[in-house]
Every structure is written in C-alpha cells, then in structure tokens.
Amino acid sequence: MTEVAFHFNVPDKLVYSCRLLRKAWSSGARVVVTAEPDTLSRLDQMLWTFSALEFVPHCRLTAAPVTVAATPVVLAGSLQACPHHDVLVNLGPQVPEGFERFERFIELVTLDDDDRAAARSRWKHYTDRGYAMKRHDLASAGTP
Template identity: 40%
Template sequence: MTDIGFYHCTRTPAADAALKLVVRAHASGARVLLWADEVALTAMDAALWSFDAASFVPHGRDDAARQPVLLASEPQALNGADHLISLGRGVPPGFEGFTRLFNLFEEGSDAHARARADWKAIGGRDGVTRTYWQQGERGWQKAG
C-alpha cells in the first residue's frame, strides 16, 4: 500500500516544505529519498547542514546509499527508503515501492500541471491512497 500526499505549496516555497518533511520523517525513524533536480539538491544539502545548529540530519547524495536521508536525481531507493519526497518532479514509475510519497509542487509551476495529471492517473488504482493538501493560513489543510 502506498499513501500519496499531493502538497500544493501556496504560501511557502516547496523546498521549505520539503526540508520540514525531511526533518520530520527522519525524526520518526523513516528512511527518506528526496528526489529533485540538481539545483534543488544542492540547496537542500546546504539547508540540511545549517537549518538548526542544535541538530543534524544525516544525509548524503546519490552515492551515499547507507545514509538514512538520500538526496538523489533519480527516484531509486538505494538507501532502502520507504518515504519518497518528490520536489517538483511528480509521481515516478515504480512509486509502489514506497509506503509514503510526498509530491510537493508550487502554484502555476510545471510541477502543478504534472500533479494534476498524476492525480487523475492514480485515481482508483488498487493499493494506492491519495490525499490533496493545500497550505492555508494555519498550516496544511486536507482538501481532497
């Protein structure tokens, strides 16, 4: 069973939401794969080193398969991840190998259009649940 959350970032950049998700997922004991383009991966790598002076999230890039948080340009769980955070990349083929998928996208972006198509394509599939979340004044609100 794969639980897919579509996270529509309307108040903060998707990268900021992804950072918070990475930190929470790691704290829960999950192994995480963050899938993004090279520019976003470089920024996330720097953010994970500096987001909080009192804590550290062990992470690595594509070749650091033993890390609990893997930052990768391909959606392959080389670190045994059960959580996939897709930063503007949509839902990849083979997503069923993850128990949770967080699909983050911003208003009006190419990723927004991709999320609409993914939502329709995934609807009604066995073994998949999907939930649409939108940022509101008081945080994330379940909208579908």
C-alpha cells in the same frame, strides 16, 4: 499499495522539505528525496544550514554504499539503487519511475501555476491507477 499524499500550497518547497525531513528523521523514518539535480544540490546545502541547532543526517545516493545504507535521508536523482523503500518525497515535476516500491509517497506542490498544473497531471496519473490519495492543504491548515 503505496500511500500517496499531496501537500498543496507549499510556500517554499525547499524550506518545507527541510522541516518535513527533520520531522521524519526525528520520528525514525527513512526517506528518499527525488528531484532534478539542481534542486537536490540546493536542498543538500539547505539541510546543512537551515537550523543552527539541528542537523538532519543526509547524503547523496552517489555516496559510498555503506554511507547510503546508514543514512536516514538519501537525496537521489534516480530511484533504481535506493537502500530502502520506506518514504519517498518528490520535489520534481514528473512521476518518479519506481515510486510504487515505496510504502509512503509524498508530493510537494507550491503556489506556482506551472507546478500546480504538473501536480494535477501527476494526481490524475495516480488516481487512474487506483491509488488512494491523501490531500494536505497548507493554506487551509494555516501552515506558513
């Protein structure tokens, strides 16, 4: 069964995503990130620029199949044609269709009231279906 983890009190979802993806890539994990198209575009740009000394290899799911298959971080608006099902990161407000095919699934939740309300709904969706939930509260962990 998919391991579901929520990271709460994320100050900036895209900056945190860049750090999370850098850590995942350096550990050898393969990750799919799903979100609204605008969010994926902004994340794509940030992954190119957030660190002058480190690059996180990434591509869009719409890239050439050989590129997608070889790239450890894939940005996908839909999960239908994902090249792997290792780790999924959701930056969007909805439950991603097909999340249950992934081994690990991470939800990022900011301090914004609307984002928190949507996260509560997603949390209930997963718990109602029997998923074991992990909670990572960045506020109590002292993470900026």
